[in-house]
Amino acid sequence: MTDKVRVRFAPSPTGFLHIGSLRTALYNELLAKHTGGTFILRVEDTDQTRLVEGGIENIVHTMKAMDLEADEGIYLNDKGEVAERGEFGPYLQTKRKDKHTAYAKQLIEMDKAYYCFCSAERLEGLRREQQATGRPTMYDGKCRAVPREEAEKRIENGEKFVIRLKLPKQGTITAWDVIRDDITFDWALIDDQIIIKSDGLPTYHLAATCDDHDMEITHVIRGEDWLPSLPKHLFIFESFGWQAPKYAHLPLLLNADHSKLSKRQNDVAVEDYLKKGYLPQAILNFVALLGWNPTGDRELYSHEELIQMFDLAKVNKAGAVFNLEKLDWMNEHYLRSISEDEYLSLVYPYVKDVNDDHNFVDRALLLVRDRVTLPSQALELTASILKENVDYSSANIAWKTQPKEEAIERLEAVKSILSEISEQDFCKRNARAEHEQSIKKLITEKGWSNGDTLWPLRVALSGQDKSPSPFELLEVLGKKRSLARIDSAIRHLST
């Protein structure tokens, strides 16, 4: 078989791109790109009750932000409107309703499906009774006995109906999964699944299988939660005499307590992570390695490298806990590997309101770069530098048990050498090295220690027990602010 790979990501437009769906989409895309195949985006909107306004746009937009774009199917045009491209459309499932209806009728012709007139009440009662007696809850097949002529007459008379699959009642079916190998199911335990709802629209089972066939999908990569319905899907392919695609059921993403990843315990929308400032490449890298790792001794991969190394057969079987600590670490890594300009543009929006001096703000942001995990933290990390009046109430200006008088003496001495430096030299690029040299020279000459001089100086400049070094602060603050802060600290010590 040299057929080109055709894979699809088929989300429901129920609001946002789920982080688990992101991984499913990514694995689909990786397989397509790895093999030179086609990545298709189809939207499964057959549940009219769960549609969300703008849901499709949001999903496609988020995928694009994550560097995932389909080669075929749904996309957003220049105006940001939902559009589609490709030879196998439509790619919006409800637009394929006529095809689905025709396929369902064909199944009925072939005696692989039947009309069912059972009311919701009867089904509910049946289920309750089965539960009470400890039996598996499934449809009892009552309408299998309704002759087709009678069924068609009832439909003509306007009676509500659905169409169910007429599954075998005995025997087993063995399905093959790329990740899990053979899986055997007992037909007797599988429900006659509804494939056409009373609103005339198909359920997932019919729509997805028929569309996958029509779109010539070669590999279906989806979540493990679909595994139990695989026999029904294979039954449909078999009934039509179609060749089924290869199936790969991905392990689930888990909460810390190992339950299926949920809103209650985690942020599950990709846009939530984007909003917090996680970088797309960090999210992509992190999610890719949840359930798969090409080597095991390396963690950082670009999208391109993931494509090169992807191997569907090597995907794990067990679910993976979605653990933010590693994502944080990756985000820090990527935050430090991008250019200064890129870094600043990510972080600047969070602090732009604090100080009008753009240049000053940028330099402060650069100073805390090694401390930033998420761009949103930039504000608190730079606050003590950027605000004009330093508050010393929460810090000790004197070092350890150092007497106040000594701290004042050291600050006065440092101030006097700093006063000699021109405004321009004071804050020129890399002035920090010269500040360090001259202040350390002073310390040596006087026979002082680093601690009893540098601690008071640093706290004088930052107002914080914990902060960047005094030399860096001097350079970024500039002469005027630095001297003012030293004066202010001395005053604070004197009272």
Added chain:
RNA sequence: GGCCCCUUCGUCUAUCGGUUAGGACAGCGGCUUUUCAAGCCGUUAAGAGGGGUUCGACUCCCCUAGGGGCUACCA
């Protein structure tokens, strides 16, 4: 309850019968140091349990246990 899937350090994972069971995050310790980070170095920590198969099992098979998913006119 029934069916299906899964099971290596706390977490993500490597290992496709022979390894001192490797890496990463987190943790811990150290170096550096005026502080906090960063960085560098080091370190703790794992094959659920029981049977087989085999010269040899984390790896193959069976059982048990535990976890998860599904059990809708939702996907």
